[in-house]
Amino acid sequence: MASSPQTCLVTRREELQQILHLQAANLRDHVSSEQAKREGFVTVAHTLDVLEQMHALAPSVIAKDGDTLAGYALVMPVEARAFVPILEPMFQLFETLSWRGRSLGDYRYYVMGQICVAEAYRGQGVFDALYRQHRESYGTRFDCTVTEVATRNTRSMRAHTRAGFEVLKTYRDDTDEWAVIALPLHG
Template structure:
């Protein structure tokens, strides 16, 4: 049985990084990235831990193994991951500071557990665990990741902005 909760041990954070590694474009084929999707950012343990201390990452655990995660990223980390800096700039430009939001820094479900509703349940749990005063989740998806774009649209994400950075088209999307 899959349990959904906030990460609170070093072992869970290590398992998040392991699952992340298994889904980076450099570690999967082009065919697999097109069909199954991929993750873009490669986090360090230091940044992952710091983010988790502010707002615990949401994880799906099956028999003590992390099989899915949604990383919670408070806007105060906007400058900490270079590839995400343009996203925060676009969010600030679109919202003009009118919405308190948590960025979903990355979501991933293990290949063995896809198609079981884990993606949806990770977001549902994230909404339930948002810090007081936050009512919106914002993330971005690479335009070359149609599986992720479709999955986010299916649970109610709406486009906030589309921009180009590092020869990529990014879709900034929001869930209220």
């Protein structure tokens, strides 16, 4: 590693392609159960077309070490829900939830579509830096970001708690047990 990775918003198609490459290497179905337990995993596979559509609404956050992608955190505004039909039940659930005493729908929020840090950069603060960049880039446009994490993805759950996420609900579906969590982006 040449230096500490720098965070920014996606600006080039090549960066979206790098996201897809890192995503594929960390999909739940592509890692061993031991690696998933120790290092975490991602659940949904996107396409370049979907990432480009999401990016047009709100560019995602990345961490780069020179030309190397050290990590990414996808921004998925509510308007992007039609781009990934498999996530529609998640969006429907979000419509029923409250956060800090108000309906989640009363807030300006986006879905943190997925976060992943490349193996060589784990444990070096990249995860926290990605969320700091989310606050800097989107704190005036949105009140919070909301996501779901599989509760068995203990590394991710610990990292999200450390970053300041609050649990709104835990539920089980036919694939896993999930924690719905929210992060305030300002104040």
